[in-house]
Amino acid sequence: MSDAGYAIELSAVIVAATHGSPRVLTVSDGDAIPSGPFQPEHRTLELGLRAWVEASTHHPLGYVEQLYTFADRDRTIGGDLRTIALSYLALTREAEGDRDVGVAWRDWYLYFPWEDRREEAADPVAEVIAPRLNAWADEAPDAETRRTRRQRAQIMFGLDGSPWNEEAALQRYELLYEAGLIPEAARARSLSPDRVLPNPGKPMVHDHRRILATGLSRLRAKIKYRPVVFELMPPTFTLLQLQQAVEALAGRRLHKQNFRRLVESQGLIEETGEVLADTGGRPARLVRFRREVLLQRAAAGTRLSLSRAG
Numbered sequence: 439m440s441d442a443g444y445a446i447e448l449s450a451v452i453v454a455a456t457h458g459s460p461r462v463l464t465v466s467d468g469d470a471i472p473s474g475p476f477q478p479e480h481r482t483l484e485l486g487l488r489a490w491v492e493a494s495t496h497h498p499l500g501y502v503e504q505l506y507t508f509a510d511r512d513r514t515i516g517g518d519l520r521t522i523a524l525s526y527l528a529l530t531r532e533a534e535g536d537r538d539v540g541v542a543w544r545d546w547y548l549y550f551p552w553e554d555r556r557e558e559a560a561d562p563v564a565e566v567i568a569p570r571l572n573a574w575a576d577e578a579p580d581a582e583t584r585r586t587r588r589q590r591a592q593i594m595f596g597l598d599g600s601p602w603n604e605e606a607a608l609q610r611y612e613l614l615y616e617a618g619l620i621p622e623a624a625r626a627r628s629l630s631p632d633r634v635l636p637n638p639g640k641p642m643v644h645d646h647r648r649i650l651a652t653g654l655s656r657l658r659a660k661i662k663y664r665p666v667v668f669e670l671m672p673p674t675f676t677l678l679q680l681q682q683a684v685e686a687l688a689g690r691r692l693h694k695q696n697f698r699r700l701v702e703s704q705g706l707i708e709e710t711g712e713v714l715a716d717t718g719g720r721p722a723r724l725v726r727f728r729r730e731v732l733l734q735r736a737a738a739g740t741r742l743s744l745s746r747a748g
Contacts (some may be wrong), residue, residue: 458686
């Protein structure tokens with residue numbers, strides 16, 4: 439739908455957590471998230487989104503919430519219309535089966551490799567990103583701007599002893615864009631490809647990776663105070679599978695016993711009386727989410743503090 443040079447677009451960050459891997463549904467061979475025009479026959483924006491995503495990906499949506507409205511003048515490259523994107527965050531479970539060509543689930547750390555802090559082996563932030571951000575700071579025309587750039591890099595990327603804030607995924611992406619270190623920035627500003635990071639993550643069309651980063655930040659914050667992670671779980675699961683799903687979304691390891699005590703003390707789950715034998719060790723008890731929690735705690739919320747692994 440367009441009017442006076444404007445076009446309204448619906449876009450969806452559709453997330454799943456499969457076998458300990460955070461997944462996002464993509465189109466165009468991973469270059470874009472599902473998006474399409476809002477049609478006047480749709481009674482609401484959400485119904486329009488659901489209809490368009492299901493028609494284009496053959497994947498029905500479960501939990502959906504509005505994410506953000508993107509209306510920057512330069513959010514698309516080329517064309518006469520200014521496109522306003524109404525984005526949504528959707529949580530679901532990855533389904534097996536045939537899909538249209540170009541539609542696929544992909545690990546979201548393919549797009550943001552610096553966001554995965556679960557392993558302590560190679561650290562792309564310390565080894566690659568920090569030196570590039572310091573060089574960008576040194577390019578500043580005056581001392582105050584240099585100081586501000588270094589301080590922003592320190593806070594956003596946990597440098598020089600600053601804590602890592604997993605919720606700041608969008609701010610980190612925006613800082614890398616501003617510094618010209620990712621392909622989207624080089625493309626929009628005609629910068630030299632040599633400036634881009636050696637492993638900048640898979641680029642996407644227009645501002646789709648920015649929308650994806652917005653969804654990542656929103657979900658990482660939301661899993662701490664609402665039990666939305668259970669939207670990603672099968673009907674029955676083990677506590678280890680639940681912990682691995684949360685770790686996959688947060689991008690870091692959690693303290694096993696603290697996590698289990700917190701989940702059980704909050705009354706979020708109940709026993710099924712069954713066990714999962716195929717674990718490679720002792721059989722693990724299967725639990726399920728107590729749906730009535732959603733009604734019981736609609737006002738107060740449910741705090742899932744992410745205690746780090748010790």
